[in-house]
Amino acid sequence: MPILELLDYTGVAVFAATGALSASRKQLDIIGFLFLAAATGIGGGTFRDVILAAPVFWVVKPTYLIVCVVVALLVFVLAHRIESRYRLLLWLDAMGVSAYCVMGAAKGLAATGSPTVAITTGVLTASCGGIIRDLLAGEPSVLLRPEVYVTAALIGAAAFTAASAAGVPLWIASAIGIAAAFIVRGGALRFGWRFPVYRPRPGRHPDDVM
Amino acid sequence: MPILELLDYTGVAVFAATGALSASRKQLDIIGFLFLAAATGIGGGTFRDVILAAPVFWVVKPTYLIVCVVVALLVFVLAHRIESRYRLLLWLDAMGVSAYCVMGAAKGLAATGSPTVAITTGVLTASCGGIIRDLLAGEPSVLLRPEVYVTAALIGAAAFTAASAAGVPLWIASAIGIAAAFIVRGGALRFGWRFPVYRPRPGRHPDDVM
Amino acid sequence: MPILELLDYTGVAVFAATGALSASRKQLDIIGFLFLAAATGIGGGTFRDVILAAPVFWVVKPTYLIVCVVVALLVFVLAHRIESRYRLLLWLDAMGVSAYCVMGAAKGLAATGSPTVAITTGVLTASCGGIIRDLLAGEPSVLLRPEVYVTAALIGAAAFTAASAAGVPLWIASAIGIAAAFIVRGGALRFGWRFPVYRPRPGRHPDDVM
Numbered sequence: 001m002p003i004l005e006l007l008d009y010t011g012v013a014v015f016a017a018t019g020a021l022s023a024s025r026k027q028l029d030i031i032g033f034l035f036l037a038a039a040t041g042i043g044g045g046t047f048r049d050v051i052l053a054a055p056v057f058w059v060v061k062p063t064y065l066i067v068c069v070v071v072a073l074l075v076f077v078l079a080h081r082i083e084s085r086y087r088l089l090l091w092l093d094a095m096g097v098s099a100y101c102v103m104g105a106a107k108g109l110a111a112t113g114s115p116t117v118a119i120t121t122g123v124l125t126a127s128c129g130g131i132i133r134d135l136l137a138g139e140p141s142v143l144l145r146p147e148v149y150v151t152a153a154l155i156g157a158a159a160f161t162a163a164s165a166a167g168v169p170l171w172i173a174s175a176i177g178i179a180a181a182f183i184v185r186g187g188a189l190r191f192g193w194r195f196p197v198y199r200p201r202p203g204r205h206p207d208d209v210m
Numbered sequence: 211m212p213i214l215e216l217l218d219y220t221g222v223a224v225f226a227a228t229g230a231l232s233a234s235r236k237q238l239d240i241i242g243f244l245f246l247a248a249a250t251g252i253g254g255g256t257f258r259d260v261i262l263a264a265p266v267f268w269v270v271k272p273t274y275l276i277v278c279v280v281v282a283l284l285v286f287v288l289a290h291r292i293e294s295r296y297r298l299l300l301w302l303d304a305m306g307v308s309a310y311c312v313m314g315a316a317k318g319l320a321a322t323g324s325p326t327v328a329i330t331t332g333v334l335t336a337s338c339g340g341i342i343r344d345l346l347a348g349e350p351s352v353l354l355r356p357e358v359y360v361t362a363a364l365i366g367a368a369a370f371t372a373a374s375a376a377g378v379p380l381w382i383a384s385a386i387g388i389a390a391a392f393i394v395r396g397g398a399l400r401f402g403w404r405f406p407v408y409r410p411r412p413g414r415h416p417d418d419v420m
Numbered sequence: 421m422p423i424l425e426l427l428d429y430t431g432v433a434v435f436a437a438t439g440a441l442s443a444s445r446k447q448l449d450i451i452g453f454l455f456l457a458a459a460t461g462i463g464g465g466t467f468r469d470v471i472l473a474a475p476v477f478w479v480v481k482p483t484y485l486i487v488c489v490v491v492a493l494l495v496f497v498l499a500h501r502i503e504s505r506y507r508l509l510l511w512l513d514a515m516g517v518s519a520y521c522v523m524g525a526a527k528g529l530a531a532t533g534s535p536t537v538a539i540t541t542g543v544l545t546a547s548c549g550g551i552i553r554d555l556l557a558g559e560p561s562v563l564l565r566p567e568v569y570v571t572a573a574l575i576g577a578a579a580f581t582a583a584s585a586a587g588v589p590l591w592i593a594s595a596i597g598i599a600a601a602f603i604v605r606g607g608a609l610r611f612g613w614r615f616p617v618y619r620p621r622p623g624r625h626p627d628d629v630m
Contacts, residue, residue, distance in 0.1 A: 050260055051256065051260070051266050051269060052266075052269065053265060053266070053269075111269075112269055112272075114269075114272045116272035116275050116276065117268070117269055117272050117275070120248070120268070120272075120275055123245070127245070131346070135345065140348070141346060141348065143238075143242065143245065143246075143346055144236055144238070144242075144347070144348060148239075148241070150241050150242065150244075150245045151239070151241040154241060154244075194239065
């Protein structure tokens with residue numbers, strides 16, 4: 001399945017780059033770059049494989065780890081040239097989410113045949129890397145920001161799954177899913193698209209409630 | 211095993227509701243509700259199944275995911291009518307902990323025959339959903355609050371395991387475990403029951419120690 | 421494999437002690453001590469086994485859980501006698517990292533034969549326990565502190581893997597790996613050794629970038 005393998009490498013490489021950019025924002029050392037790049041790059045896919053009881057992809061093919069190392073070194077050398085590392089991080093993240101929601105959905109669909117499971121593994125694969133990165137780096141989680149992040153993963157995974165169910169060939173279904181996710185996430189980044197949020201009132205601090 | 215399946219659905223539904231309530235406190239959009247509801251609802255059981263090398267329950271039976279979606283939508287529509295979402299969250303959480311500590315212990319006991327492992331998987335299943343929810347939502351972890359939360363899970367799991375070891379039928383052992391956990395956690399919520407804490411002195415900030 | 425089993429017990433015991441010390445710093449109750457001790461003690465190894473699709477070590481041999489319980493009780497009784505719990509925590513952590521990076525690399529190498537995977541599982545096993553502890557306790561992650569923490573794990577795992585590849589017997593390769601990791605981490609604690617960090621400029625808050 002060369003198209004899925006390509007998506008996996010793309011997802012790993014761009015997520016690894018976002019992890020390394022996060023490390024540069026936190027002024028970590030080179031090993032911190034490697035660690036955050038690898039955790040972000042392979043985190044989502046690892047979670048997906050464990051849940052589907054499939055062999056973990058980078059244990060089978062350690063080349064994925066080498067990709068993370070190379071990307072981390074490149075970012076370590078080049079990050080200071082970038083005007084806004086956080087904006088670049090967000091756009092790379094958008095590419096990673098698009099590649100990974102399709103990849104995750106394809107693996108979930110192949111393993112179980114259930115569209116519900118496929119959409120779930122798609123969202124999970126696409127969002128876990130970013131969540132792990134933000135938790136480790138102590139950044140406010142991308143989940144809590146008023147942006148259509150998980151939404152983009154959901155739409156991409158659903159579009160891929162629907163197209164596959166309709167009998168569309170794998171690579172066209174993949175292209176549809178990737179395009180759908182990237183348009184939604186890119187639109188959110190470029191034009192500030194967002195869903196109406198739940199507005200009545202924010203939660204009080206636990207101590208004030210008890 | 212209909213009793214265990216019922217416990218699993220109960221645990222998923224009430225934990226999903228706590229995740230959605232947490233999303234409403236953070237004023238997330240509808241997809242944020244779905245995501246936090248699903249992560250909280252299926253998180254603990256997923257962890258349990260992975261550790262016991264059992265097939266993950268919602269991959270086998272995707273209905274659990276549908277339960278999370280329905281619960282998230284209901285909370286999205288109804289949450290503004292609730293006086294104190296955090297108190298409701300805590301009571302639902304108490305029900306979830308009670309159902310899940312027994313469910314986790316039952317699966318662990320069936321898989322290994324070891325009471326120690328059964329109690330551990332019970333505590334783990336019951337507490338992981340809430341821990342994941344609090345980490346993702348950026349709330350102070352329920353673990354760090356001076357309340358008998360993990361304790362309730364431990365007592366429920368131990369009561370179920372002891373009753374099972376004594377040859378009590380599964381559904382009675384389950385009722386004993388659930389009641390034990392709920393009484394302890396409910397007593398903590400209603401009457402402020404708590405264990406003596408370790409008091410000598412709080413930790414200093416790492417920077418002051420080094 | 422008695423040498424590896426000894427390393428596993430050492431790693432579990434000292435990581436459990438760091439978890440319990442963290443609980444004492446947060447003034448948790450006795451169950452909080454047990455929970456943090458167990459999560460920290462068995463967290464890294466659990467992650468390693470799940471990723472390598474091996475049976476989880478404490479499910480197979482519940483004695484590891486008993487070790488965590490005993491250590492947590494000891495720390496609960498004795499922690500107030502210790503002048504600086506955080507410094508003790510860091511030194512025990514250094515021992516745990518040294519034992520676990522070798523143990524993780526040995527398991528990864530045995531399972532896959534790939535040095536890249538072995539080094540990765542070594543680092544992962546050694547660092548996950550501490551990361552879980554810091555996340556649960558709400559401490560600033562050891563990852564973000566300017567210390568050679570992950571670096572020590574990486575060097576220990578690489579030294580063990582290289583020695584094994586060179587045909588050195590298991591227990592000598594283990595000793596080399598442990599010594600390498602402990603010297604690096606101990607040097608960092610004692611003499612402030614650190615890598616040059618990425619310095620150009622810290623990241624701005626996401627809200628200022630958008």
